[in-house]
Amino acid sequence: MKRILQDRSFQLSIILTLIFMGTGVGFLFMGLANYSWILFVLLPIVLGISIGAMPNGKYTFWGAVFAAVIFLMAMYIPGLSGLLCIIMTLPILIPLIFLGYVVAHLLKKYKALKSTTNLPVLLLPFMVGAPVEYFMHPHQQEIVEVRTEQVYPYSPEQVYDAIKSVDTLVAEKPFLMQFDLPVPVKCVLEKEEVGGLRTCYFKAGSMSNSDFGGGTIVEKITRLEKAKMLRMDVIDYNMVGRNWIGFKEAIYYFDKVGKNSCKLTRVTTYTSELTPRFYWEPLEKLGIEQEHAYVLDNLANDLKQNYGQQKGRE
Known part of the structure; x- marks a missing residue:
């Protein structure tokens, strides 16, 4: 040596x-x-x-x-x-x-x-x-959509009420959140109408240095059909240390499945400046998919707590 x-x-x-x-x-x-x-x-x-x-x-x-x-x-x-x-x-x-x-x-x-x-x-x-x-190609951004679907044995109305505003998110953290992927804490809906604001708060991941990775995302409702669609533009975000990524839109679709179940589709549209895309895009999508999974797992817990365990529903 x-x-x-x-x-x-x-x-x-x-x-x-x-x-x-x-x-x-x-x-x-x-x-x-x-x-x-x-x-x-x-x-x-x-x-x-x-x-x-x-x-x-x-x-x-x-x-x-x-x-x-x-x-x-x-x-x-x-x-x-x-x-x-x-x-x-x-x-x-x-x-x-x-x-x-x-x-x-x-x-x-x-x-x-x-x-x-x-x-x-x-x-x-x-x-x-x-x-x-x-100077020839300043701030070139790629627009990417990430979509996640999950079926819940609850009505679209129940799922909508549980996801529109969340006091506290508690679920098992995916493995990227064990590093410094931001962890959603809560989402507060100020007004349930077009033009209303919804603010989501994040804390630093488990192994983050200080408060790195925390921040807020502010969304403005652009289309609202209760228990059918909630569409929001991201009008402001403060995710410390991640200047290369931006957020454009957040969408929830609520589709009735069978007699009384709901398929929830969560869509996040974001921008990224990172290239080469063949390397970075799968990693970016993986991070957003894990945040989706965390939110949807918490939703399952909230639905069970609010409405009880429901079995045998189609």
Whole structure:
């Protein structure tokens, strides 16, 4: 271990990694970069090429991984990022650093790249590409819909009354809420009419740092058909630390099933700035689906408490 820590390339790989990642985060805070391919793909690949071009590169890759983990954890401690965000970032970050590392070794093998310890110039593609992309395509957002359905052995009227306003949400937390996925606490409906406001409150997840992940979502009713549809636009939200995601619409559909049961359909429409979409979208949807599951499980508990256990209903 001592030999590894004293290895010059290992030390330089740590320094380069901190410079690269620090520059990326700095550009985000200064408004010079998007949450995009350049940040999540180009930057780690170029970092991998940089550390792969170092001489005596036996430990350089592990130095980069060590520095990346330390850097991300350092962002978690003051609340600049959440634990869940860090865990979600590592599976795309580490393989791409390794890819760049392998590319550099292949280039060295065929003498297309010389070994060197002076490679900060490789940071230039990001330093140029990130601002150019940001100013040419500022705040590009993808609109995504997440839909969840569940059938309850209660009437649509009973289900509607139980979900429109919730004093306290209590249910078993899905596994993402064991990290720092925001946990719904209550939803307060001010007026049961078109134009009425509904405010939902969240608390930080189980492993959040301080109050990170908490906040509020304010919804305005745009269409109301009691026991049939409740449609709301999100007019304000304050979810600390999640600037890349936004919320547009929340909808509940209440459909009668059989003689006296209700199929509840919960729809959330949100926006996201994160790319590449093939990686981030499934993770975003998973988080919203788990919040849906938490709310709908609580609804089942509330219905049972309000109306008793109902069996044999179709």
